[in-house]
Amino acid sequence: MATATSSDTESWYSQRRGQIYDTLATDSDGLSTEEATNRLSEHGPNRLPKAKPVTVWQIFLRQFKNPLIYILAIAAIVSFAIGEGTDAGFIAAVLVVNALVGGSQEWRAERSSQALQQLIRTRATVIRDGETRDVDGEAVVPGDVVLLESGYRVPADVRLVSTHGLEIDESALTGESAPVLKDENWEGDVRTPLGDRRNMAHAGTVVNRGRGRGVVVETGTDTVVGRLAEDVTSVEGGKPPLVTRMERFTRVVGLVVLVAAAVTALLGIFIQQYDAVEMFLFAVALAVSAIPEGLPVGITVALGVASRRMAKVGVIVRRLVAVEGLGSCTMIASDKTGTLTANELTVKQVQLPDGSTFEVTGEGYTPEGSVLQDGHPPEPDSADELSRLGRASVLCNEGQLSRRGEEWTWRGDPTDIALLAFGQKLGWGRQSALGAHPQTDEIPFEPEQRYAATFHRTDDETQVFVKGAPERVLEMCTAASEGEFSQQALQQQANEMAHDGYRVLAIADGSLEPDAGTGHPPPVPTELTFLGFIGLRDPLRSGVAAAIVSAQQAGISVTMITGDHPETALAIARDIGLAESPAEVTTGAELVDASRAQLEEILETTRVFARVSPEQKLKIVEAARNMGQYVAVTGDGVNDAPALRQANIGIAMGKMGTDVARDAADLVISDDNFATIVAGIEQGRIAFDNIRKVIYLLVSTGAGEVVLVLMSLGAGLPLPLVPVQILWLNLVTNGVQDVALAFEPKEGDVLNRPPRSPNERIFNRIMVERVLVAALVIGVIGFGAFVWLLDQGLSEAAARNHLLLLIVLFEIVNIGNARSETTSLFRLSPLQSPILLTGTIGAFVIHLGAMYFPPAQAVLGTAPVGPEQWLVLGATALTIAAAIELHKLSWTARYPRSERESPSQTHEKET
Numbered sequence: 001m002a003t004a005t006s007s008d009t010e011s012w013y014s015q016r017r018g019q020i021y022d023t024l025a026t027d028s029d030g031l032s033t034e035e036a037t038n039r040l041s042e043h044g045p046n047r048l049p050k051a052k053p054v055t056v057w058q059i060f061l062r063q064f065k066n067p068l069i070y071i072l073a074i075a076a077i078v079s080f081a082i083g084e085g086t087d088a089g090f091i092a093a094v095l096v097v098n099a100l101v102g103g104s105q106e107w108r109a110e111r112s113s114q115a116l117q118q119l120i121r122t123r124a125t126v127i128r129d130g131e132t133r134d135v136d137g138e139a140v141v142p143g144d145v146v147l148l149e150s151g152y153r154v155p156a157d158v159r160l161v162s163t164h165g166l167e168i169d170e171s172a173l174t175g176e177s178a179p180v181l182k183d184e185n186w187e188g189d190v191r192t193p194l195g196d197r198r199n200m201a202h203a204g205t206v207v208n209r210g211r212g213r214g215v216v217v218e219t220g221t222d223t224v225v226g227r228l229a230e231d232v233t234s235v236e237g238g239k240p241p242l243v244t245r246m247e248r249f250t251r252v253v254g255l256v257v258l259v260a261a262a263v264t265a266l267l268g269i270f271i272q273q274y275d276a277v278e279m280f281l282f283a284v285a286l287a288v289s290a291i292p293e294g295l296p297v298g299i300t301v302a303l304g305v306a307s308r309r310m311a312k313v314g315v316i317v318r319r320l321v322a323v324e325g326l327g328s329c330t331m332i333a334s335d336k337t338g339t340l341t342a343n344e345l346t347v348k349q350v351q352l353p354d355g356s357t358f359e360v361t362g363e364g365y366t367p368e369g370s371v372l373q374d375g376h377p378p379e380p381d382s383a384d385e386l387s388r389l390g391r392a393s394v395l396c397n398e399g400q401l402s403r404r405g406e407e408w409t410w411r412g413d414p415t416d417i418a419l420l421a422f423g424q425k426l427g428w429g430r431q432s433a434l435g436a437h438p439q440t441d442e443i444p445f446e447p448e449q450r451y452a453a454t455f456h457r458t459d460d461e462t463q464v465f466v467k468g469a470p471e472r473v474l475e476m477c478t479a480a481s482e483g484e485f486s487q488q489a490l491q492q493q494a495n496e497m498a499h500d501g502y503r504v505l506a507i508a509d510g511s512l513e514p515d516a517g518t519g520h521p522p523p524v525p526t527e528l529t530f531l532g533f534i535g536l537r538d539p540l541r542s543g544v545a546a547a548i549v550s551a552q553q554a555g556i557s558v559t560m561i562t563g564d565h566p567e568t569a570l571a572i573a574r575d576i577g578l579a580e581s582p583a584e585v586t587t588g589a590e591l592v593d594a595s596r597a598q599l600e601e602i603l604e605t606t607r608v609f610a611r612v613s614p615e616q617k618l619k620i621v622e623a624a625r626n627m628g629q630y631v632a633v634t635g636d637g638v639n640d641a642p643a644l645r646q647a648n649i650g651i652a653m654g655k656m657g658t659d660v661a662r663d664a665a666d667l668v669i670s671d672d673n674f675a676t677i678v679a680g681i682e683q684g685r686i687a688f689d690n691i692r693k694v695i696y697l698l699v700s701t702g703a704g705e706v707v708l709v710l711m712s713l714g715a716g717l718p719l720p721l722v723p724v725q726i727l728w729l730n731l732v733t734n735g736v737q738d739v740a741l742a743f744e745p746k747e748g749d750v751l752n753r754p755p756r757s758p759n760e761r762i763f764n765r766i767m768v769e770r771v772l773v774a775a776l777v778i779g780v781i782g783f784g785a786f787v788w789l790l791d792q793g794l795s796e797a798a799a800r801n802h803l804l805l806l807i808v809l810f811e812i813v814n815i816g817n818a819r820s821e822t823t824s825l826f827r828l829s830p831l832q833s834p835i836l837l838t839g840t841i842g843a844f845v846i847h848l849g850a851m852y853f854p855p856a857q858a859v860l861g862t863a864p865v866g867p868e869q870w871l872v873l874g875a876t877a878l879t880i881a882a883a884i885e886l887h888k889l890s891w892t893a894r895y896p897r898s899e900r901e902s903p904s905q906t907h908e909k910e911t
Contacts, residue, residue, distance in 0.1 A: 013199055016187070046155065046220050124137045137155040158202075159200060165444045166207065166211060182198050182199065184199050310323065323683070325630070327685035333624065334674060336569060340560065349534075351497065352386075355493065366408050392507050396465040466508045472506075477528045538572075541672070547677070554752070555755045560572070618646055630648045645664040701811055704779045705807070707776060733808050740839025774880060777883045812877070814884075825885070
């Protein structure tokens with residue numbers, strides 16, 4: 001008989017139990033072995049497709065996917081074709097060096113974060129041929145009847161047919177921090193969010209406690225986690241800002257170079273009657289001088305330096321271009337559970353029946369903290385009532401919390417563990433409490449009863465301790481430990497706590513006859529004494545609130561996107577300053593029928609999205625990108641993976657994050673702390689600043705060489721520099737310095753700037769002006785020096801040797817100009833940048849050696865010069881410092897200080 005297809009997936013939870021058996025052609029005794037084998041052949045193994053590991057060669061070749069690299073490769077091919085083998089070799093060398101530097105960095109990052117997807121590779125207990133069997137999770141097929149127990153990982157998507165206190169942790173799939181209590185009798189419709197489908201158990205989730213039986217309805221890629229994994233591979237990742245900017249920059253450079261070279265060649269051939277072959281070589285030389293050959297290496301090194309700095313603050317870089325992208329983001333879409341919060345339920349507030357409120361300090365499951373009232377220890381009477389409440393919390397409990405050496409370990413339901421930690425803070429350990437009050441029976445938690453109870457023997461009576469939903473426990477009480485008992489007033493008290501974002505439990509105790517609580521089953525407790533309400537929360541991670549403020553000060557909007565309940569999300573949002581009222585929270589149900597335009601309108605005002613499905617999270621990210629935002633998405637669960645992939649920058653959590661999430665991300669936060677992201681943003685902005693400095697240095701020198709060549713051509717002079725000398729300048733002397741420039745420390749407080757506009761070009765106004773000034777100084781003064789040298793009777797080779805030295809000296813002075821766009825080079829101590837100082841000296845020493853080393857002399861046409869020439873050329877090179885200092889003064893005079901905080905910001909007019 002045919003079984004259902006994946007198209008039925010959305011209706012499994014809306015069907016009755018009897019329909020499930022019929023649809024899947026199975027029954028309560030499960031499948032036969034033969035039928036299971038047939039279905040395994042039909043549906044395939046119950047596993048996710050494993051992503052092929054990236055090889056070192058793939059990473060190496062990926063470094064060549066850059067338009068600037070394409071232009072350099074064409075230049076190398078042309079140079080080789082016309083017989084300029086040295087030029088071709090130089091260019092090929094820079095391409096290889098760039099690929100090795102970038103590839104080695106990405107390979108190390110890939111090896112540190114690469115992981116196989118093992119979420120549903122597990123063992124499963126199924127019923128086959130009417131018998132219970134333990135099988136490999138990959139052998140599970142639709143129609144199998146599976147048994148679930150505490151500690152089991154759900155092997156596939158399962159429609160539950162019976163449950164006994166079954167609670168499942170679905171946080172990795174839905175973002176819901178609290179475990180979900182399952183109920184086989186619950187029925188929903190097609191609009192029910194994933195996190196609310198209480199009659200379903202999904203692949204990859206974990207059973208916290210209880211037992212259950214269900215029918216497998218989907219396996220492998222047809223499960224919810226399987227479809228999410230497919231979304232990750234099918235969604236095209238967003239381009240980091242640097243890639244977008246460099247592609248645009250390269251297109252402009254390529255076009256300018258080709259046009260300039262073609263015009264120059266045509267002018268020389270048709271106006272000055274030069275030989276066509278000679279002019280072609282000349283055009284190639286001009287193109288070579290215009291292309292900043294050292295730029296790929298400089299950018300790669302700048303990103304590599306930033307990635308190492310990021311690693312020190314806890315950010316692992318998986319894709320090198322994402323370094324700068326993090327600094328460019330304008331919006332952070334953050335998951336709540338495990339990212340903003342610790343994903344460890346903690347008792348944070350206690351209210352006694354008389355309304356007394358107590359704060360519980362400490363975070364997570366580690367029982368370190370205390371119970372305070374208005375910042376002070378409780379009064380003796382209250383302390384006694386709190387102790388009674390703590391005793392009940394640890395006795396009516398199934399969790400385990402123990403200390404091994406210096407560390408605390410735990411096992412069980414998160415709520416039970418949180419209650420154990422609370423009891424420890426009041427001096428009640430579970431083992432010692434059980435020693436004084438031996439347990440005789442229990443009533444496990446069941447969804448229909450909404451409470452749990454344990455019975456304990458004392459010397460002359462049996463005591464019962466109860467915990468559960470406030471409305472149910474209050475119905476069982478007739479008195480309060482303090483004050484008068486009013487069920488209505490106490491229920492209002494619980495409602496107010498829930499409104500504040502707490503998960504509220506009611507605790508009660510009572511006394512019975514000595515032989516009570518020993519029946520089978522034990523009696524429903526009645527006439528109890530109400531002890532108080534316990535408010536639990538998933539606490540904020542340390543430093544998160546301050547990090548949110550820092551991000552907002554940096555001009556970055558932070559949006560919380562979670563699968564959790566709206567009130568829970570709002571409570572966290574209040575604590576971190578994202579929202580204050582329910583009107584500022586948008587739920588997934590409100591997004592179901594929203595058009596793209598409506599979603600963009602919602603994004604303009606909403607900073608908290610709750611009860612959101614993975615598909616809706618993906619749409620939110622897409623809408624934000626369509627609005628022009630550069631979006632960084634954070635997350636740790638499988639449910640976050642598609643959005644991580646879709647974002648401009650995907651940021652996964654390293655400690656608690658799933659393999660699927662890490663595989664989809666560009667960056668991994670090793671400590672799972674949102675605050676670390678802000679530190680990474682700072683390093684990303686520093687990286688972009690340093691990339692701009694490298695670009696200015698290389699482009700200004702290259703543009704100066706173009707001016708020099710064009711002026712020489714217009715004057716009918718020979719080439720001032722031969723191609724190999726131009727390559728020497730661009731790749732070696734300048735190359736050493738631009739690599740050193742990539743190590744520059746931050747300049748000012750980069751987090752006080754607004755983020756760069758997504759539409760901002762690398763060549764904004766200040767960059768264009770500064771490059772033009774430097775290029776004219778180098779080109780015009782260099783041309784004048786070349787004419788003067790020829791007039792002094794020097795040969796062409798000797799004049800080129802002197803001119804080559806002059807441009808090297810220009811580069812050395814210009815490196816000081818590049819260190820800041822607004823601060824005078826005379827106010828920047830070279831000792832603050834020892835690597836740059838060493839690199840600058842190294843570049844000078846390299847060229848000095850080329851002037852005296854015979855093989856280099858033969859290749860470059862260099863030779864020593866006299867002391868007098870050194871003084872003249874050195875003084876001439878200082879003119880570029882004077883020119884740039886005058887431009888800096890002009891710039892600061894034209895723009896107010898407030899507009900100079902970030903000279904590369906959007907207030908600057910783009911060119």
